[in-house]
Amino acid sequence: MTVPNGHRLAATDDAGVTTADQWCEALAEHAVRTIALDVGRLVVVAPHPDDEVLGLGATMAARSAARSTSRYPDSPHLPDSSGVADSLGSPDPLDVVVCVSDGSASHPGEVAPEVMRGRRQAECEDGARELGIGLRMLDLPDGGLNAADVDAALHPVLDELAPATVAVTWSGDGHPDHHVCAESVQRWIAAREGATLLEFPVWMWHWARPGDPDVPWERLRRVSMPRSESTAAGGSRTEDMTADAFAHKRRALAAHASQLASQSDAPDATVILPPAVVERFFLGDEWVFTP
Numbered sequence: 034m035t036v037p038n039g040h041r042l043a044a045t046d047d048a049g050v051t052t053a054d055q056w057c058e059a060l061a062e063h064a065v066r067t068i069a070l071d072v073g074r075l076v077v078v079a080p081h082p083d084d085e086v087l088g089l090g091a092t093m094a095a096r097s098a099a100r101s102t103s104r105y106p107d108s109p110h111l112p113d114s115s116g117v118a119d120s121l122g123s124p125d126p127l128d129v130v131v132c133v134s135d136g137s138a139s140h141p142g143e144v145a146p147e148v149m150r151g152r153r154q155a156e157c158e159d160g161a162r163e164l165g166i167g168l169r170m171l172d173l174p175d176g177g178l179n180a181a182d183v184d185a186a187l188h189p190v191l192d193e194l195a196p197a198t199v200a201v202t203w204s205g206d207g208h209p210d211h212h213v214c215a216e217s218v219q220r221w222i223a224a225r226e227g228a229t230l231l232e233f234p235v236w237m238w239h240w241a242r243p244g245d246p247d248v249p250w251e252r253l254r255r256v257s258m259p260r261s262e263s264t265a266a267g268g269s270r271t272e273d274m275t276a277d278a279f280a281h282k283r284r285a286l287a288a289h290a291s292q293l294a295s296q297s298d299a300p301d302a303t304v305i306l307p308p309a310v311v312e313r314f315f316l317g318d319e320w321v322f323t324p
């Protein structure tokens with residue numbers, strides 16, 4: 034399989050090419066258009082546990098808070114994944130993350146896959162709870178997802194959840210599993226009327242430079258954070274809500290502890306998401322490519 038930009042990701046060192054500050058500066062200079070997500074369920078397809086938080090964690094937290102405020106105006110309590118079944122068919126359905134692989138291959142040679150599988154499932158559940166969203170785990174073995182297996186596991190779940198919008202990792206992100214999942218969602222969308230496809234970058238922030246010719250900048254959009262009805266009037270309150278959504282994202286990412294710290298005492302132990310990488314996902318907004 035040829036993976037778009039796979040050679041770029043493979044050739045990039047652990048620190049990455051562009052810092053979070055440099056991205057902030059570049060994105061501020063370019064008038065990136067804003068996109069508001071459709072009313073109705075958002076399903077975020079994550080090839081690995083944590084991709085959903087990195088890509089759209091704040092957006093999902095903000096939508097969850099807005100939904101919660103409008104449905105339960107006196108309650109700060111957010112719904113959790115147990116509400117997915119109840120909200121099927123509701124005009125105000127819960128957003129759902131569909132995690133495709135079990136994440137068991139993140140530390141080959143350091144942590145046994147069966148140990149990592151359990152660890153990452155628990156982390157993904159904690160992260161989803163923090164964001165106030167539903168979670169489905171498809172549990173395909175991590176490392177080398179293929180189109181037939183992903184289609185067979187993912188498409189029936191998308192049929193059932195009937196999303197208005199499906200967001201998936203960008204097909205050009207450079208990671209083979211991100212590419213396979215994006216193509217699978219593209220096939221599901223192509224066979225249906227009315228569902229919107231969005232693709233969010235994860236590893237692009239790591240290997241690309243601002244203006245990079247391998248990135249379709251003209252299709253990049255800043256995701257507009259939803260506002261709850263009670264706070265929509267005041268600008269400062271809206272800022273508060275965005276800050277609050279990013280605080281939920283920060284805590285949801287902290288739930289994925291196995292990716293943030295070394296999992297063994299080996300001197301060259303892997304840290305998948307060191308601080309410099311994490312900060313690229315806290316640029317003050319979240320970002321998607323439109324078709």
Ligand SMILES: [Zn+2]
Binds near residue numbers: 080081084211235
């Ligand atoms: Zn991933």
